[in-house]
Amino acid sequence: MSAAAGRYVGAPVRRPDVPKLLRGEATYVDDVDLPGMLHAAIVRAPVAHARITCFDASEAGAQLVLGPAEIASQTESLPSVWLTPDQRQTEAPLGEMTARYVGQPLAVVVAASRADAEDAAESVVVEYDELPAVWDADAALAPGAPLLNPEWGTNVALTATEGDAVDVLDAAFAAADHVISRRLVISRITASPIETRGVVARWDAGTKAMTVWTSTQTPHHVRDHIAHCLRLSTSQVRVIAPSVGGGFGSKEHVYADEVLVCLAALHTTGPVKWIEDRTEHFTATAAARDQIHEASLALDATGRFLGIRDHIIGNLGAHPSNVGAGPLRIAAGALPGPYRFPHARAQVTGVLTNTTPVAACRGFGMQEAVWVHERLIDEAARELGMDGIELRRKNMYREDELPVQTPTMLLYDSGDYPAALDRVRELVTDHWQPRSVDPRIRRGVGYASSIEVTGLGPCSVQEIIGFHIPGFETGLVRVDPDGSVFVSSGVAAIGQGIETSLAQLAADQLGVPIERITVLLGDSAVAPYSGAGSIASRSLTVAGAAVRVAAARVADKMRRIAAHQLEANPDDVELVAGRFGVQGSPGVGRDFADVANSAWLNWNLPATDGPGLEEKEIFDPANSSFAYATHAAAVAVDLDTGRVEVEGYWAVHDSGVQVNPAIVEGQIRGGVVQGLGQALLEQISYGDNAQPTSTTYLDYLLPQNSEAPQIHVECTEHPAPAVPGGMKGIGMGGLIPAPAAIGNAIAAAVPEIAEHVVQTPLQPGHLWELIHRAGLHVMT
Amino acid sequence: MTTQTETESQDVSLTVNGEARSGRTSSRTLLSDFLRHDLGLTGTHVGCEHGVCGACTVIVDGRAVRSCLMLAVQADGADVTTVEGLAHGAELHPLQEAMWAESGLQCGFCTPGILCSLEAAARDGISDPAGMEQVLDGHLCRCTGYHGIRAAIQRWLDGRVGPA
Numbered sequence: 014m015s016a017a018a019g020r021y022v023g024a025p026v027r028r029p030d031v032p033k034l035l036r037g038e039a040t041y042v043d044d045v046d047l048p049g050m051l052h053a054a055i056v057r058a059p060v061a062h063a064r065i066t067c068f069d070a071s072e073a074g075a076q077l078v079l080g081p082a083e084i085a086s087q088t089e090s091l092p093s094v095w096l097t098p099d100q101r102q103t104e105a106p107l108g109e110m111t112a113r114y115v116g117q118p119l120a121v122v123v124a125a126s127r128a129d130a131e132d133a134a135e136s137v138v139v140e141y142d143e144l145p146a147v148w149d150a151d152a153a154l155a156p157g158a159p160l161l162n163p164e165w166g167t168n169v170a171l172t173a174t175e176g177d178a179v180d181v182l183d184a185a186f187a188a189a190d191h192v193i194s195r196r197l198v199i200s201r202i203t204a205s206p207i208e209t210r211g212v213v214a215r216w217d218a219g220t221k222a223m224t225v226w227t228s229t230q231t232p233h234h235v236r237d238h239i240a241h242c243l244r245l246s247t248s249q250v251r252v253i254a255p256s257v258g259g260g261f262g263s264k265e266h267v268y269a270d271e272v273l274v275c276l277a278a279l280h281t282t283g284p285v286k287w288i289e290d291r292t293e294h295f296t297a298t299a300a301a302r303d304q305i306h307e308a309s310l311a312l313d314a315t316g317r318f319l320g321i322r323d324h325i326i327g328n329l330g331a332h333p334s335n336v337g338a339g340p341l342r343i344a345a346g347a348l349p350g351p352y353r354f355p356h357a358r359a360q361v362t363g364v365l366t367n368t369t370p371v372a373a374c375r376g377f378g379m380q381e382a383v384w385v386h387e388r389l390i391d392e393a394a395r396e397l398g399m400d401g402i403e404l405r406r407k408n409m410y411r412e413d414e415l416p417v418q419t420p421t422m423l424l425y426d427s428g429d430y431p432a433a434l435d436r437v438r439e440l441v442t443d444h445w446q447p448r449s450v451d452p453r454i455r456r457g458v459g460y461a462s463s464i465e466v467t468g469l470g471p472c473s474v475q476e477i478i479g480f481h482i483p484g485f486e487t488g489l490v491r492v493d494p495d496g497s498v499f500v501s502s503g504v505a506a507i508g509q510g511i512e513t514s515l516a517q518l519a520a521d522q523l524g525v526p527i528e529r530i531t532v533l534l535g536d537s538a539v540a541p542y543s544g545a546g547s548i549a550s551r552s553l554t555v556a557g558a559a560v561r562v563a564a565a566r567v568a569d570k571m572r573r574i575a576a577h578q579l580e581a582n583p584d585d586v587e588l589v590a591g592r593f594g595v596q597g598s599p600g601v602g603r604d605f606a607d608v609a610n611s612a613w614l615n616w617n618l619p620a621t622d623g624p625g626l627e628e629k630e631i632f633d634p635a636n637s638s639f640a641y642a643t644h645a646a647a648v649a650v651d652l653d654t655g656r657v658e659v660e661g662y663w664a665v666h667d668s669g670v671q672v673n674p675a676i677v678e679g680q681i682r683g684g685v686v687q688g689l690g691q692a693l694l695e696q697i698s699y700g701d702n703a704q705p706t707s708t709t710y711l712d713y714l715l716p717q718n719s720e721a722p723q724i725h726v727e728c729t730e731h732p733a734p735a736v737p738g739g740m741k742g743i744g745m746g747g748l749i750p751a752p753a754a755i756g757n758a759i760a761a762a763v764p765e766i767a768e769h770v771v772q773t774p775l776q777p778g779h780l781w782e783l784i785h786r787a788g789l790h791v792m793t
Numbered sequence: 794m795t796t797q798t799e800t801e802s803q804d805v806s807l808t809v810n811g812e813a814r815s816g817r818t819s820s821r822t823l824l825s826d827f828l829r830h831d832l833g834l835t836g837t838h839v840g841c842e843h844g845v846c847g848a849c850t851v852i853v854d855g856r857a858v859r860s861c862l863m864l865a866v867q868a869d870g871a872d873v874t875t876v877e878g879l880a881h882g883a884e885l886h887p888l889q890e891a892m893w894a895e896s897g898l899q900c901g902f903c904t905p906g907i908l909c910s911l912e913a914a915a916r917d918g919i920s921d922p923a924g925m926e927q928v929l930d931g932h933l934c935r936c937t938g939y940h941g942i943r944a945a946i947q948r949w950l951d952g953r954v955g956p957a
Contacts, residue, residue, distance in 0.1 A: 027893060034901030035889040037836015037876035041902065044835035128821065207840045207848055207935050208902040258838070258902030259935050291841040508900020508936055679896050679937060686938030710845035710933070718929045718939040747938075 021517035021527055022738075025675035028513040029528075030506075039256040042211040042228045042288065049283030050213070051076060054130035055270045056120035057297065058112035060141050061148070061367035061703030062159065065110040067140035068120070075133035077123040077280055079273065084108025084120070087276060088242045091269055094234075094481040095339045097363075100171040102162070105332045105370075107242060107269050107276075112141065113161055113331035114367050115705050116296025121273040123285055146367040148703035150305060150328040153366045161331060161365045168365045170329055171338050175345035175421045176322075176358035185320035185356045189311035193393045198772035199381045199752075201303035201328065201697040202690075204374045205715060208258020209294045210268065214275040215284035224251045225275055227267075230260040230505050231546030232537045234482060235267040242272045243279065254535030257507040261687070262373035263298050264507070265548045266335035270297060295708040300697050301374030303328040304344065304381050310389040316399050318408045320356040323348055323385060329363045330370035338363045340371070342478070343378030343466065346421045350386045351430040351464050351641055352408045357420040367703040373548060375687060379465060379749045387461040387753035388771065391760060395767060401757075402438050405462055406431050416734070425464065425639045427731045433643040433665040434462055440663045440725060441645050453791070455650045456660075459757025460643060461750035467668070467742025468554030468638040468733065469545060485633035486551070487541035488559030490519055490567050492626040494613040496591075496606030498523060498530045500560055503543020504552035506534050509680065509744065511552045514672045515560045518738065522564035523571075524588040525605065541629065550640070550742025553672060558737045559632035566628040575608050577619035638733035638741035640668040644685070646722075646754040650762045652789050655781030657693055657759060659722040666726070669733040669741030677743050681726050684747020690716040692752035696774050765789060805869045809834065810878030820866050824858075825849045827865030828875060836876040836905045840933070847932035850906035850913075851875045857913035857928075876905035879912060888912065888949045897945035899936035907932045907942065911949075922947055 033039050070078035079087075085108030092104045112119065120137060124130040145159035152158055153168040161168055176182075186192055213226040223245065229235050229252070236252040239245075257264065274287040289297060308323040327341040338361055345359030394401040410417060412429040419425065437460065447456040469475075470484040489501040500519050506512050512532040520527040533539055545551065575593035576583040585596045594602040611617055615624035647661035664681055671677045694714040700706045707713040732739025752773050759775055760767035766783040784790055806815040809832060816831040823842075828834045828851065840848035842861045849861040852874040879886040888911060891897070898904045907929065914928045925946045934942065 031893050031898065031901070032885065032889075034898060034904060035876075035885060035892060035908070036880055037834070037905045039901060040835070041838070043829075043839070046830070046833075128819070205935060206900070206902070207846055207933060208838070208900070209840075257900065259900040261935070291843065291846075508902070510899065675896050679899055679941065682938035682940045683899065683936045684938075687935065709843055710841050711843070715933050715935065716938075717931075717933065718926060718943070721939045724938070724940065 019521055021520045022672050026513060026517055026527065026673055028510045030512060041208060041256045041258055042213060042226050045213045045226045045255060047213065047215060047284045051123050051125060051281055051283045051285050052127040052130045053274050053277055053285050053287040054122045054127065054134040055118045055273065055287070056122060056134045056137050056139065058115055058117040058119055060112060060143055061115050061146035062144040063112045063141035064144065065112060065139060066142050067138060069138040073122060073133040073136045075122045075124045075130065077277055078120060078137060079277060080120040081108040081110050084273065084276065088272065089244060091238060091242055091272065093333045093337045094335055095337045096479045096481070097171040097173045097338055100333065100337065101165055102170055102333055105269065107272060114369055115703065116293070116369055117331065118270040118273055118297065121277045123277050123281060146703040148366050148368050148699040150326050150364050150366060153364045161367065169362055170333055170365050171363040173338055173342050173361040175342065177356045177420050179358065181356050182320050182322045182358045186309065186311045189319050190314040191312045191393060191396060192309055193389050193396060194309040195389060195392065195771050197306040197308055197385050197388060199302045199304045199384055200773055201300050202374065202695045203295065203298065203300050203697050203713070204261035204263035205713070206259030206261055206263065209289040209291060210264060210271065210298060211288040212271045212274045213284055213286045214278035216278045222249050222251065223275060223278065224253065226253050226255055227271065228257045228264055229254050230265045230507050230548060232505060232535055232540065233503060233543050234546055236537045238267045239272060239275050243276060252537045254505050257505070260507045261375045262301070262377065262548065265373045265546065291710070292708050295713065296369050296705050299334055299372030300330065300369045301371060302381060303371050304341065306381065306385045308385045308389060310393055312393055316397055316404050316407055318352055318354050321348055321354055321386065322357070323359040325359055325361045327361065327363045328366050328368065328371060330368045331365060332370055333363065334370040334372035336373050339373070340378040344381040346423055347379045347382035347464065347466065348386060349419045349421060350383060351410060351462050353410050354420055368699060375684065375745050376748050377549065377745065379463065379745065380752060383461055383463045383750050383753045384756065384773065388756060391757045392768060395764070401460060402434060405434055409434065423466065424636050426636060426734050428639065428641050428667055429731060430462065430641055433641060433667060433729070436665045436727065437643040437645045437663050445647055445661050447647070453652045455652060455762040456648065457758050457762030458645055458647045459754050459759070459761050460645045461753035461757060462643045463641060463750040465550060465640040465746045465749055466637050467550035467640050468634055468736065469549035469551045470637045471635060472633050482544035484545060485631050486543060486555035486559045488556060488561070488563040488630045488632065489541050490560060490563040490628050492567055492571065492609045494610045496529070496609045498525060500530060500532045501540045502534060502556040502560055503541050503546065504534060504556040505547040507547055510673065510676045511547065514553050514557060514676060517672050518557050518561045519564040522561060523568045550744040550746065554638050554733065554736055554740045554742045555632055555634060557672060557740050559630045561738045562632065563628040563630040567626055570622055570626060571608050573619055573622060574612055575603050578603055578608065578611065578617055634735050636735045638669060638736055640666065640741040640743060640746050642666040642746055642750055644750045644754040646758040648755060648758040648762055650759055650780065652784050653791060655777035655784060657775060657780065659689060659755060662722045662724040664724060664726050664747065666743065666746055667729045667731050668743040668746060670730055670739035671728060672740060674728065677728060678726050680743045681747035682724055684745065685724055685751045686716050686721045688748040688751025689720065689755060692755040692773050692775060694774055694776065803866050805865050807868050807870060808872045810874060818865050820864065822865045823861055824863040824865045824868050825860035828860060834875050834877050838902050838905055840903065845933065846903065847910065848903045848906040850909045852909050852913045855916060857910045874909065876908055879908055888945065891945040891948040895941045895944035895948055897937065897941035903932060903934045911946065920950060922950060925950070
């Protein structure tokens with residue numbers, strides 16, 4: 014190991030990619046401008062359920078229109094990659110004469126400008142024979158509900174089960190002294206990055222190769238599906254992710270409309286650009302959550318947890334998305350949280366409705382699971398007359414109990430869950446002085462503890478759970494003849510700063526200044542294959558480990574070469590200030606670049622080593638890594654308006670070894686505020702006939718600065734045993750417990766309504782109703 | 794049916810970041826699109842096209858303006874500053890430096906609009922954190938939770954520049 018080892022990992026290194034973002038010099042997909050570029054608009058279904066009886070583009074005046082018939086004959090269906098054994102639908106056709114949700118892409122129109130393309134799209138004549146529509150999961154399950162696929166005889170698309178058998182839970186609950194049951198609802202939201210989706214597709218008819226610039230989290234996955242749908246080989250398709258303005262899960266797969274744009278490019282001589290506008294985004298980009306949990310917690314008289322069970326009803330939208338029932342199944346798996354449950358069971362029902370398909374979003378089922386277990390635990394504490402913290406600590410796995418396998422087959426690896434809980438309580442006790450004078454403002458503090466499945470994931474587990482993407486990552490590290498360092502991996506830069514973290518890991522292993530390192534991600538022609546990309550809090554853990562190992566091998570090889578060339582023992586060779594030297598022999602040395610150059614010339618290398626300085630490491634983790642947290646929120650609830658203000662917030666996290674603490678902290682802070690949005694503000698809603706009623710930022714409310722509290726963040730580090738370098742992930746962790754902390758705080762502030770605090774968002778109107786029903790409103 | 798080429802086109806001449814710029818564009822072209830695609834200044838971003846997110850904010854004749862809610866032809870003769878005009882060559886604007894030091898951005902998509910809004914506020918004489926935060930309230934950021942931006946504002950107002 015070189016003398017400079019450890020200089021970067023653990024330090025809040027400033028991201029070198031930030032100045033270009035600050036200067037407005039970054040290239041996002043809508044900044045891509047190519048000669049001869051044409052523009053597309055998408056014709057979308059304005060009704061939620063209909064047979065298309067006429068499609069006539071003859072008067073459109075566009076350069077190209079591809080309607081349902083052409084699309085159907087020229088494409089394959091878009092696959093779902095996470096399947097249950099009984100899943101009735103595993104792919105979605107791109108061209109159909111049936112509309113199943115408002116916003117469904119039906120046709121693509123190409124013109125010289127976006128404005129012209131939109132004009133042309135409006136001139137396409139489409140006639141609809143409307144059918145009854147359903148948008149609510151309960152209604153979709155009811156007898157006589159409109160059916161999206163009549164031949165099924167049901168809207169149930171899939172089912173799944175996690176955990177122990179029914180009779181095991183029945184026995185546990187029968188023996189319980191207390192059972193807390195609630196119907197908990199996590200409403201539909203959307204990830205809503207500030208940059209919408211977009212694609213530029215260029216087809217080179219001479220080489221029969223397609224290049225696609227796209228705002229994506231998963232370049233290879235997108236490439237694979239574009240090739241599949243367009244009947245090309247993957248070697249004919251290159252996907253390039255430019256700068257990406259956030260994803261939060263919504264950009265983890267290729268969408269039908271994006272494939273249609275690529276299809277159009279096969280027909281045109283110029284490249285075709287399509288940039289989604291915000292109004293489209295609210296119906297065209299995947300939604301998230303939309304889960305009902307009929308859940309129960311069983312305890313004995315002392316408050317010991319005996320079991321937890323849950324029937325999860327998930328509104329999948331009009332068809333299973335790329336990840337299908339994934340969020341429902343992860344919710345099932347994460348249901349026990351950081352707690353010692355002898356038994357746990359979750360049954361999943363995935364139901365179709367005439368709404369936008371539901372897909373990945375930050376938290377991915379874990380946020381929903383935490384809402385369930387933390388609300389149930391708080392209600393149990395209330396019923397037992399116990400302190401909620403004591404009830405949690407009593408049932409939390411202790412550090413010495415890990416590793417431990419849960420009833421839902423997750424192998425929790427390392428951590429001290431009670432310590433995080435205790436620390437948050439200490440922080441609140443020391444720093445929170447509620448200042449309540451007005452009897453109409455109620456104040457309370459709520460807690461939530463969580464585990465976070467990070468570092469997806471062992472390929473063997475992917476196979477078991479039916480998730481058809483690999484979980485390994487590759488680290489590619491090369492020292493060039495001039496001594497500069499090139500790093501690549503299959504994960505993607507989506508604004509989270511992963512390039513910097515990977516550079517830190519490589520720089521420490523190689524013993525070079527970080528400025529020497531270039532990290533290139535996002536180009537499927539350059540980056541090593543990754544079916545998973547940047548999702549599921551995995552990039553730092555899996556790609557970071559792979560890069561670390563590859564860099565270490567390169568460093569070892571360079572030391573062996575230097576030792577040979579300096580006629581010394583490799584153990585005596587050290588790299589100091591860019592020069593390999595021999596301990597005890599000052600004045601003897603070889604510059605880093607000279608060693609590198611000789612490696613590429615294959616001049617004077619030891620017999621153990623061939624030419625080159627490039628290593629590739631494929632890291633397939635033996636287990637996921639489990640980050641964890643406890644959060645506390647202090648709220649003020651206005652009994653007259655139902656408005657909630659979050660006045661204080663504390664978060665203690667453990668995501669293993671932190672490569673860049675500033676990046677980790679940024680992820681936590683951003684996640685908490687996104688969670689606050691979900692708890693108090695955000696809802697994707699539908700009205701009669703499944704017409705969307707939240708299609709602008711005036712309807713769908715993202716948290717603003719004035720709503721974001723000061724958040725106290727602390728991190729501990731329990732290394733991941735299965736990961737070289739000990740990193741766990743953090744991308745989702747800040748969000749996962751936040752809605753529950755806030756919900757529990759509201760219940761603590763207004764205990765009279767606590768048993769009814771079961772759904773998000775807890776908007777003023779909803780809370781006001783609960784307050785009114787409890788008789789707490791003021792009558793004038 | 795009209796196409797953009799048939800719609801009435803107008804010449805637009807304006808000053809952008811101190812330079813005389815001009816173009817000929819349809820009267821329905823938004824200022825945001827004109828800056829980005831006609832003038833090639835892609836630093837200004839479009840997040841919603843309905844004036845809520847603030848990503849498209851630029852400075853027009855001294856005032857912060859949502860360029861997605863303004864037509865290019867309305868900016869004829871105007872003095873416009875975009876994010877590209879904030880730095881001085883290689884030297885970042887002190888607020889940009891502060892944003893870097895305090896992790897006031899992650900994906901960077903909302904950032905140019907925030908920078909222009911805050912700079913416009915400073916030019917307008919706002920110099921207190923509360924006043925600046927009120928301006929920040931008009932911008933949506935999904936990545937940072939606003940903490941780093943608030944810290945950057947404080948650092949900027951304190952007059953601290955350079956590395957953390």
